[in-house]
Amino acid sequence: MEIIGYVFVIIAFARLLAEGFERLGYPGFLGEITAGMILSAILLEMPRDQMLLMAELGLFFLMISAGLEVTPEELHYAGRITLPLYVLTYIAMFVVTLPFTNWMISSDNIIVAAILSIASAPIVLRLKRFFGEDFLHVALSYAVISEVMSLFIVYIMVRIHENPGNYTPIVTSILKDAVFIGGIMYINYIIGIKQKVYIIRFLRRLKSDEAVFGLFMVFSTSLAFISEEIGMHFSIGGFLAGLMMHSDLVGTKQYDRLTTIVSGVTYGIFAPIFFAWRGLNFETELSLLVLEFFAVVYVARLILSAAVVRHKDVPTSIVRGAGIASFGVLGLLVGEIGYVSGVLSEHMYAMASLASVLGIFTSATLGRVVNHYLAKPQETVD
Template identity: 85%
Template sequence: MEIIGYVFVIIAFARLLAEGFERLGYPGFLGEITAGMILSAILIDMPRDQMALLAELGLFFLMISAGLEVTPEELHYAGKRTLPLYILTYGVMFLVTIPFTGWIISSDNIISAAILSTASAPIVLRLKRFFGSDFLHVALSYAVISEIFGLFLVYMVIRFHESPGDYGPILSSVLKDLVFVGTLLYINYLLGIKQKVRIIRFLRRLRSDEAVFGLFMVFSTSLAFISEEIGMHFSIGGFLAGLMMHSDLVGTKQYDRLTTIVSGVTYGIFAPIFFAWRGLNFETELSLVVIEFFAIIYTVRLALSALAVRKEGIPTSLVRGAGIASFGVLGLLMGEIGFVSGVLSEHMYAMASLASVLGIFASATLGRAVNHHQKKRASSAA
């Protein structure tokens, strides 16, 4: 009952602030993070291990939802544009962090660059009406690729830290990861060609939405378990499960049934806990150096992104760039994993964490400013 009480308080307060942020024109998850920051000073005796488990479930469901947003074909098509952009962004962020680590290249730079190169899928969806339908899949693809590669880089650094000089197990683990992902995508391709009709007919025979959801949860948790066992983050297995359950494979009706339940469970229960938990564990420091760090990082990244995805008109190019340069909550998780594992210093963890949160606010604010400007111009023209 103690756990249930804490869960109730966190969800209720997180959703209350989320509604307030939505009314101000910001994504609700920013309110949920803020709720966590406020509650961190109040819920001092909270059972952290149990709440951490619920937050992990929140991440799992969020990655499933991200996978359901795109199809393998869209990810493949958009990845041709976004993967080079991600590599370029990561390289630039790596170089920009060097002056802040005393001109010494270390794991701090590798992980900080991974954190600072991510994009926020919720911000991308919030700004999608400025993008055009053709660019939405590109922006979502960047968000997905940046999150997966960011987690992968963090775990690679941790493995090198745990077994310095012994590269055999690390190469073996990377090979397992590639085989696992490649096999799943190939199976998905074969099923889409030969077994699609049978799968749709089978799912149609199921009488309830709960049965469809139950089968999907068995499938997604199995992939999550396998991905964790071979050295990947368990959430990547959840993302791959969502990626494979696209409407072309399971049928539009079954896809709608599935996404409705997953969305309700994710954003009604587990996502508020996950975002609030990130706020509860938020670590930062306020100083001139931290503000300078964020100002440089965001300016460089916004300019780079806007130039890379530019379209006619400065406002559209800026909003597209803001969508790509929206950082992301998953960056807070990467920083926490790196800090706890001893491969990210407390100073860089604090600076990268604050940059992630401020970057989300900055991109959302830029989108609101452009929206206000366009409305003002439209009313003047009328």
């Protein structure tokens, strides 16, 4: 009952602030993070191990939801643009961090560059009406690729830290990851060709939405377990499960049933806990150096992103760049993993954490400013 009480307080307060932020034109998860920051000074006796489990479930469901947003075909098509853009962004962020680490190359640069290269899927979805539906899949593809790569990079650095000088386990682990992901994509391709009709007919025979959701959860947790066992983060298995359950494979009706339930469970229960937990564990430092670091990083990302995904008019190019350069809450998790594992210094963890949160706020604000600017001519015409 004590745990249930804490869960109730966190969800209620997080959703309250989320509603307030939504009314101000910002994504609700920023309010949930803020709620966590406030509650960190109040819930001092909270059982952290149990709440950590709830937060990890939140990440699991968020990655499933991200997978459900795109299809493998869209990810493959958009990846032709976003994968080179991610590589360019990562290199740029790596170079930008060098002056702040005394021009020394270390795990700090490698991990912080991965954190600073992430895009926030919720920000992308909020800005889609500004840069157009046709660009949405490109922006979401970048968000997915950047999140998966950041988790991959931090776990590689952890393995190197655990096995200094011995790269055989690392190479073996990378090969396992490649075989696992490649195998899942190949199975999805084969099933989509030969077994699609059978799968749709089978799901139609199920009498309840709960049965569809139950089967999907068995499938998702199985992939998550395999993902964790081979050395990847468990949430990547959840993302792959969501990616496979696209409407072309399971049918539009079953897809709608599944997404409705997953969305309710995710954003009604577990996501507020995950975002609030990130706020509860938020660690940073406020100084002129940190603000200078963020300003350099954000300007560099915005210019690079806007140039690569440019549009014929400048405002749309800026919003597209802001969507790609929206950082992300997952960066806080990646930083925490690196810091706890001893591969990320406290100073760079604090700087990357603040940059992630400020980047989300800045991109959302930039979207609102551009929206206001674009709305003025329309109001004049009316």
